[in-house]
Amino acid sequence: MLPRLALVPGEPAGVGPELCVRLAQRPRSDCRLVAFADPLTLQAAAEALGLPLNLLHEDQPARAPGDLPLRMFPNANTVAFGRPDPRNARAVVDALLDAADGCLHGRFQGMVTGPVQKSAINEGGIPYTGTTELLAGHAGCEVVMMLANDVVRVALATTHLPLRAVPDAIDAGLLRRVLAITHRALRTDFGIADPVIAVLGLNPHAGEDGHLGREEIEVIGPVLEQLRGEGMRLAGPLPADTAFLPARLRGFDAVLAMYHDQGLPVLKYSGFERAVNLTLGLPYPRVAVDHGTALDLAGKGLADPSSLEAAVATCARMAAQRLQR
Structure with a gap:
């Protein structure tokens, strides 16, 4: 059985959504991905990149380039790339917590996260020190x-x-x-x-x-x-x-x-x-990109997807390792 991974793009005004769109362009043989995101933001990112994107129900398998199963977390406000909006903080945090719940209850075998804008989340009225701390507190470990x-x-x-x-x-x-x-x-x-x-x-x-x-x-x-x-x-x-x-x-x-x-x-x-x-010590594998939101690059098609690709591959290997135990 291929591990099922939750893919959370992070800050919607950053490069996370377009990196997820790039990721959807090639089929995977190591895992099944489900994005936890706002559909309109993903579509806007795909249009900015000039790439196909076919958003599927989260239980449908991806079969063609551009297919991306989705669990919807609509943003409160329309996203302008490069300009974080604190009103969208709730959707970002809810996507992370719902993905974590899915991992804790066995619906997903791991989580991959894009970069978040901590300042926007705090300005949105949600105390936030980082995703690592959020997930550790949620899991109680x-x-x-x-x-x-x-x-x-x-x-x-x-x-x-x-x-x-x-x-x-x-x-x-x-x-x-x-x-x-x-x-x-x-x-x-x-x-x-x-x-x-x-x-x-x-x-x-x-x-x-x-x-x-x-x-x-x-x-x-x-x-x-x-x-x-x-x-x-x-x-x-x-x-x-x-x-x-x-x-x-x-x-x-x-x-x-x-x-x-x-x-x-x-x-x-x-x-x-x-x-x-x-993040070692969680009851499930969690792997994140090792870069920030790159607001200056968002929506321009210049962001390098290598770290997100590596994060998915690493999380898939870790999840498969746990499934074998």
Whole structure:
């Protein structure tokens, strides 16, 4: 059975709708997609691109280029590409939550999401810190953000924190939770029976034996020793400036970075176009594009669909892996 994936374009005034239209132009053999979106916005995107679009009932299969099964979430106001309208925030969030409900209740085996405009959602009267946080709260679970491409998988111990707040946030409990979720996801979603995770140090040169900081000695190292005793294969704490050397990466299934800009610049340099954002720890696979709404490109046919294509392919593989269990 092919996994059935919910496809949520995100901000209707951004590039998400046109990327979904591009995705519908070629048949898929790895999954069945159902878009959770406003039909008029999708049609407007197809007209702007000059591409065919045949919106189907969500239970109908796509058979020809341009076919796209749809679950309708009408926007409150007509969309002008490049100009987010807070009045449409409710439809964006409702589509995400309904897709999440479908995944939790087994009607879908995974979710793929396009970029959202956080400011427009908040201005629409809906408190919103991010889709990752929305889905984690909806499912009632702890999650880990991982970004991945064909070169490397990078999980994050902390995400969007000021740099001065990072050392205080990294404690033994956090590291144990993040490593447990990451280890379980590598086994469950990627089919890696005995994964090896490289754990970066916080400080330059991983603290250089305490001369450049003691977090590696007092916090990170002891957690790694404890988890090794429980059977995890963990390398580190490693200096971040050498851990990403290609020869070293070949021995790792994932890298855990202590903070956002420690690991993600390397990943994005190694292949930004094919990078995707995964939410590990949810009861279902969720994969997002690794780019923003690109309002300046919306409706012009210039947006690169590579990240969305990679997100769908990655989510399909993860969902298929879970179906095999």
